Amino acid sequence: MRINVENKDVKEWLDVLEQASKGQHYGALWEKVHYELAIPSRIRASVNLYKINKLTKDGDNVIVPGKVLSVGSMDHKINIAAVSYSGAARKALTDAKCNMVGIKEMVKMNRVNLII
Numbered sequence: 001m002r003i004n005v006e007n008k009d010v011k012e013w014l015d016v017l018e019q020a021s022k023g024q025h026y027g028a029l030w031e032k033v034h035y036e037l038a039i040p041s042r043i044r045a046s047v048n049l050y051k052i053n054k055l056t057k058d059g060d061n062v063i064v065p066g067k068v069l070s071v072g073s074m075d076h077k078i079n080i081a082a083v084s085y086s087g088a089a090r091k092a093l094t095d096a097k098c099n100m101v102g103i104k105e106m107v108k109m110n111r112v113n114l115i116i
Contacts, residue, residue, distance in 0.1 A: 010083060013037055013065075013103045020107045030107065033114060036065040037083070044083070045116045048072050049092055052080070052115055061109045065116070074098060081106040 014037060020030040036045060047064050050072025056062055058076040068080070070088030074096035081101050085093070093100060106112060 007041075010037060010041075013083065016103045016107060025107070026112060029112060029114060033063060033065050036114075036116060047082075047115055049074055049089055052078070055115055056113065061106065061112045063103075063106055063112055063114055065114070068093075079106070079109065 014034060017030050017034040017037065021027050021034055023030075045064065045066035046069055047066065048069045048071040052062060052064075052068070053072055053074050053076070056076070056078050058078070060078045062078055062080045064080065064082035066083055068082045068085045068089045070086050070092055073092055077097050077099075079099045079101055080093065081103055085100070090100070
């Protein structure tokens with residue numbers, strides 16, 4: 001499958017995920033994230049904070065292969081990696097003391113949840 005991506009952040013994600021999917025550490029999960037990220041950005045997942053808040057608990061590791069939007073709020077602390085964040089979502093996550101990590105750090109973490 002030929003992937004034509006211009007965004008340098010997405011290119012980095014795809015490179016890291018390609019290597020991670022070949023490893024023994026959650027290989028199938030990283031293949032799924034790679035697939036979700038390789039689709040065109042206009043149909044890529046956008047996830048609101050209320051959904052993330054509802055599906056996670058304190059200390060969870062979450063990956064969003066798309067954009068995090070600001071509808072809702074966070075009432076607990078999580079580690080999250082996403083392609084992009086809206087300005088208000090970034091502020092809400094910072095106020096909730098959530099850690100916004102890069103894809104390289106997320107690949108090394110245990111018990112990672114995918115939210116689409």
